Amino acid sequence: MAVLRLIFVGFFILTIIYGIAALYSRSVRKAKLAQEWDTEIQQGDRDAFIREGLREYSGSFRRKLLFGIYIVPVLVILTIIYITNFVN
Amino acid sequence: MRYIKWVFIIVFWTIVLTFLHYTLPQKDVVRIVNTYEERQDLADWTRIFWSVPDDQSETLINRDVQFIQAIRPNGKNMVYRNEDTGWNWPPYFKFDTADLYTDANDMISTKDNPVWVSVTHYGWRNRFLSVFPNAISMKQVEGPDARVIPWVSIIILIILFAIFWAIRVRWRRFRRARIDPILQDAGETWDGVDQRYTETRGKFGRWLDSWRSKPKN
Known part of the structure; x- marks a missing residue:
């Protein structure tokens, strides 16, 4: 079944992309928090500040936007199917 | 060492651009003159230029393929194949081959009373390898010099x-x-x-x- 192959291969590739994007996004956030502490706060526990910031990030809407990596391709495929087959 | 690097870069970009040129959709303005079906052998390496429309055909060594014959505004000919891409590459998800064939037959016109059509397609025409671009969709346009972007x-x-x-x-x-x-x-x-x-x-x-x-x- 070609459709099953598409689903499995697509899911596999998107999962790799999601993993890389998630790690990258988290590291960028971490670097920003560290910079914020170094330039503005400079008092208290630096590690605790970063840990707290990352915990906030974990529940944030921005992080959930990464699920778009799964959602957008599905929407694109549905749009292409509609345009190719049902629009003249 | 520098030459090897440049050869590598040139080969890489040639492959990428060739791939994109084959896969991305292009639009031709043509006049459709006829459609036909012909049995095609699928047993040699040019199999990669034909689609895999459904499950059974992967083991078939030949099958009927629909073709759309067209004339371009400059008088030269163009022949398109009309095949489902299904769920396979390239990702056009075309399942409406029969519908497109119907539309193509509906738009057949003569030289004296031409109907100009914009045909969206991907792929190449190659006479030596008997390779045909696959028509995806078609739309009537005003004239032979209609601007399609x-x-x-x-x-x-x-x-x-x-x-x-x-x-x-x-x-x-x-x-x-x-x-x-x-x-x-x-x-x-x-x-x-x-x-x-x-x-x-x-x-x-x-x-x-x-x-x-x-x-x-």
């Missing part, structure tokens, strides 16, 4: 370039921050080893020399 290809190319650029910028930043210092470190370490060796060799050499028989006088 390939928006889809433009948007896809822009998105691809944006992704390529985003990765490239981040990779360069990563290399500057993480890899270059290590290489530099390694270089400095090596310089240190080199220098130490020279110094040690000096001491050791002097010690060795101390055992050599001294010139007697």
Whole structure:
């Protein structure tokens, strides 16, 4: 079944992309928090500040936007199917 | 070494651009003159230029393929194949081959009373390999010099370039921050080893020399 192959291969590739994007996004956030502490706060526990910031990030809407990596391709495929087959 | 690098770069980009040129949709303005079906052999390597429309055909060694014959405004001919791409590559998800065939037959026109049609397709026409572009959709246009803009290809190319650029910028930043210092470190370490060796060799050499028989006088 070609459709099953598409689903499995697509899911596999998107999962790799999601993993890389998630790690990258988290590291960028971490670097920003560290910079914020170094330039503005400079008092208290630096590690605790970063840990707290990352915990906030974990529940944030921005992080959930990464699920778009799964959602957008599905929407694109549905749009292409509609345009190719049902629009003249 | 520099030549090898350039050959590698040129081959890489040639493959990428060839792939994009084959896969991305293009639009021709043509006049459709006929449609036909012909049994095609699928047993040789040119199989890659035919679609895999359904499950059974993967093991078939030949099958009927629909074709659409057309004339371009400059009088030259063009023949399209009309096949489902299904869920396979390239991702056009075309399942309406029979509908497109019907539309194509509906738009057949004569030289005296022409109907001009914009045919969206991907692929190449090659006479030696009997390769045909696959028609995806068609739409009637006003005349032979109607302006059709390939928006889809433009948007896809822009998105691809944006992704390529985003990765490239981040990779360069990563290399500057993480890899270059290590290489530099390694270089400095090596310089240190080199220098130490020279110094040690000096001491050791002097010690060795101390055992050599001294010139007697």
